[in-house]
Amino acid sequence: PKMIYLTRHGQSEYNLTQKIGGDSSLTAHGEEYATALAAWVHKNILVDNPRARLWTSTLKRTIETGKHIRHDEIMLDGQPWIVMRPREWHALDEIHAGIFDGMTYAEIEAADPEEFAMRKKDKLGYRYPRGESYLDVFQRLDTIIHELERQRDHVLIIAHQGILRILLGYLMWNEVKDREECPHISIPLNTIKCLKPHAYGCTCDSLCLLK
Numbered sequence: 502p503k504m505i506y507l508t509r510h511g512q513s514e515y516n517l518t519q520k521i522g523g524d525s526s527l528t529a530h531g532e533e534y535a536t537a538l539a540a541w542v543h544k545n546i547l548v549d550n551p552r553a554r555l556w557t558s559t560l561k562r563t564i565e566t567g568k569h570i571r572h573d574e575i576m577l578d579g580q581p582w583i584v585m586r587p588r589e590w591h592a593l594d595e596i597h598a599g600i601f602d603g604m605t606y607a608e609i610e611a612a613d614p615e616e617f618a619m620r621k622k623d624k625l626g627y628r629y630p631r632g633e634s635y636l637d638v639f640q641r642l643d644t645i646i647h648e649l650e651r652q653r654d655h656v657l658i659i660a661h662q663g664i665l666r667i668l669l670g671y672l673m674w675n676e677v678k679d680r681e682e683c684p685h686i687s688i689p690l691n692t693i694k695c696l697k698p699h700a701y702g703c704t705c706d707s708l709c710l711l712k
């Protein structure tokens with residue numbers, strides 16, 4: 502692709518109550534980000550690039566974050582073209598926390614201190630009971646990386662903290678030298694990361710669109 506834009510969904514109900522996983526909706530603040538993001542995307546991407554792509558996960562919070570980005574039909578080279586038709590990917594769903602899905606970190610630590618300590622010790626390799634590890638996420642993002650390589654236009658991805666850490670690590674191999682670093686990469690809310698691919702990895706600019 503020409504450019505890859507990465508962002509987390511806007512603030513969700515679970516972000517507010519500090520629960521992990523789940524499939525909650527956006528809060529009012531999250532809605533505000535969805536509006537700010539759409540305005541930014543229209544002005545900075547869609548005006549000159551009507552063929553740009555929008556990818557989300559299958560979870561409500563990413564779909565809701567993308568919903569103000571218009572996807573009307575325009576005529577392009579004499580053909581009707583759906584602008585920014587969103588594509589929902591299971592491969593972009595957040596890391597699955599298995600039996601701990603829907604709990605806070607404090608609740609997990611209280612319920613099972615051993616598991617909690619194991620994750621702290623090896624965040625990359627640790628697999629949640631009946632859930633996933635970051636290494637599992639690396640594997641399922643292979644599909645996304647392949648599909649990204651085939652795209653000739655800009656791609657905007659609205660996904661999740663864990664997913665974007667790994668995607669960023671993959672794409673920024675010029676800077677992220679060790680997979681161990683990936684689970685610790687900071688991906689704040691309300692921020693868009695603009696990646697420009699070059700022969701050796703990517704350069705990256707971060708823009709905060711909402712306080």
Ligand code: F6P
Binds near residue numbers: 516522595
């Ligand atoms: O808290 C938001 C969230 O996206 C959770 O759904 C997910 O489990 C977590 O972040 C991933 O971050 P970490 O690997 O640091 O727990």
